[in-house]
Amino acid sequence: MTATAKKRVELDRVVIRFVGDSGDGMQLTGSQFTYTSAMLGNDIATLPDFPAEIRAPQGTMEGVSGFQVQIGAVDIHTPGDEADVLVAMNPAALRANLKWLRTGGHLIVDLDDFEGKNLKRAGYDQDPLEDGSLDGYSLTRAPITSLTKEALKGVDLSTKGIVRCKNMFALGIVYWLFNRDPERTLRFITEKFRKDPALIEANTKALQAGYFYAETVEALPSSYEIAPASIAPGLYRHIAGNQAIAWGLMAAAERLGSDLFFGSYPITPASDILHELTRHRGMGVLAFQAEDEIAAVCSAIGAAFAGQLAITASSGPGIALKGEAMGLAVMAELPLVIVDVQRAGPSTGLPTKTEQADLNIALHGRNGESPVIVLAARSPAQCFEAAYMAAKLAIEHMTPVILLSDGYLANGTEPWRIPDLDAMPDIKRHAPSADVATPFQPYLRDPTTLARYWAVPGTPGLEHRIGGLEKADVDGNISYDPMNHQKMVDLRAEKVARVADHIPAQSVRCEQSGKVLVIGWGGTYGSLLTAVTELEAAGESVGLAHFEYLNPLPANTEEVLSHFEHILVCELNSGQFARYLKGLFPEHRFHQLNKVQGLPFRVNEVKDKIMELCHG
């Protein structure tokens, strides 16, 4: 199918937001559009936005589910601040999402749904399609439901089943609008419903009907063209953050030559890591669903003691429960990766919304002097590398490592150039040498890293006892000696501090010195990089230092800070990283941009803040 006859407009990027009821299939619609666009060579970033409730009452604001995608002929790092196109399947979806549509943006609604009962459920007193409140937008009133029914006449499905295909009709409209060939989605439909020919026929017809409708109808006077982006050559695939974490851990286990033990308890938004890992029993993944968060981390600690790469994952509430056990892993000096897919807190908070407010608990959330390595992933695909490095550091330095991700990274997807696994750094098991003295001394350390040796049950001659009581230096017996405790606290701190010698130096994007250094960490990377890149291009003196290693910080951190007049720390919390940096580098001038709305930064709000400092 090809679009013909109508005007074609070239754009370098566009943001599209699909919104509807939870049951309307908006996630599927959005991801289909995403995949098709990626295969055409666009750069892409996505943001699913769904409610915590599985199925809130139909037609209500609470039940609205959305999927936003930015596609570009240029580098894309975020799903976009505002939508250029909003596809709203019902009044509630429109009401909940109109605020995300830019003024003058294109709004496509299912006209059939805008009637009495549905308007009332959404909280509209009068029909917004008629009262002039949408005058600032380019509005297409498409009778999606009735046209879908019309197109699917004769298909062997119930009315309900037919109406469920309306998302494909909507997707057809958008495919035409952006000149995308629906071919890929048609193949997807055939594969997905291969056991049900009626569903194949229905979805195919709905998609085609939507496409032809858009081509024909005068309400859509032009279509748009987004040329392929100039992205590095190579073989690409899509990946979401949680999937990338699972795969990065599996890659680390494979490199180490270990099975992977994953102890976990279900929690939003981390559960997809468990789901992904359970699919790979065939690769020796021991994914274990424990009875609670504490058992999840404790089973992982047991597996680490037994010599496996051991992982636990959770979100904030679960991390809080795991605190005591993490302290045990610190004391026992066992390798353990704790993944925290952050969500808005405190307490249950906003389970499906993103936030970066677990930095403090990651750095400090254990009793006693209890240092751990803390890493943060910066993009959905980079979660792979971050998880791999977290495992590598845990194994080689014999210490717990906390890897911070967040709800935005977990569910966001982006195209990913498939990495060369052979080029990933090696992971070496820190095992005692064959000629180790007996009896084995469990707290004997590597002189360079200070890591103790990983002696594993089943190995003759290395029998030893460890535990949570303070250990005597070297021999590991229980010790209440004051000077020994001082020494062991210092050794554990020094061991983690020395990791700075084994991680990359902090790099700076854009300007290397000048007026404003923007500092970020974790999932805000895309927004911050976009803001800084755009301002640099506009001639502003601005650089970005985005941290992946939070404890210890890279060795050159202070030097990086010293090259700029102002330092602006941007984070989705009330200033946790800023306070941490102020404590470590009190002589520098720190400014903050903080946001706790359960949402990522918008590029424009970051730019505004940077401009204030550049010209204030």
Add this chain to the structure above:
Amino acid sequence: MGEQAVKISEVTLTKEDFTSDQTVRWCPGCGDYAILSAMQKALPEMGIAKEDLVFVSGIGCAARFPYYLSTYGFHTIHGRGPAVATGVKLANPALSVWEIQGDGDALAIGGNHFIHALRRNVDINILMFNNEIYGLTKGQYSPTSQQGLITTSTPMGSIERPFSAGEVALGSQATFFARTIDTNPKLMSSIFIEAEQHRGTSLVEVLQNCIIYNDKTHALITAKENRDDFQLHLEHGKPMLFGAGKSKGLRLNGLKLEIVTLGENGITEDDILVHDALEPDPTLHQMLVRMRPPEFPMALGVIRAVKAWTYDEGLAAQLAEGQAKAKIKSVKDLLLSGETWEVS
């Protein structure tokens, strides 16, 4: 599961081989000494290579146990021992994994891990030392303390109803439950060996005396003058007889157990219940674990040992099936799975 997965020691080991170089730091006269000694005696008889034994514990007096054995040991945190032990066993099923708990560790702070370990039936052995008191924290009441017990935290007597460890265990679908007592080293050693041989989670309750905070709590059972009347030694396939000269026995009267005397009212040994530890229906086992002096004797020995699918067997089967069926055999395959496209 023991004998099938765990490597058998090639040399004959002795009690001394299992004794670590650490000074034992329990209070003089503590029942824990006898339990340790019984374990050190039982271990050589199990024939397991020393390096394949792992003792895990939580927190409490009992939890110091691993330090005094020369095997692999891990003294973890309060109540979490079963979870750590589960991780050890799943990571390396060839190990013989033991988990040592006290009554507070197992039934208060660690209750959730305790019941789920039993429900899952991972092939680990749990020894629960039950002295009906918190010792290490200086004498507070525990979930097994008898109602009315005066302790440092119940100066007017404990209000709470106590747990019976066996009842909790059977309610959690335990496949192996045995009870022994610190004054009977032979019984302890033999039960430890049976626990090791059972496939699935074995729970051994050891009635143990805390000489400092709850001394003589089991005295009714252990005192010489009561011993015969208040201890019922259960053996699979044998009648439930006790008392001096095995003159008394248990039988069912309706839905209740009752004590009868042989020779009285025409009672013969044929009227006495025969112990069936292998019976999957836990009803009678429940009645037996609930018995308590002075109304009834305390049941000792292996009360329940039923065959059931273990979690580790299930996991091993899934790993094998996964391996046999997997199209994705390496991370490289994984990265190339699904939809990919070339950008040139």
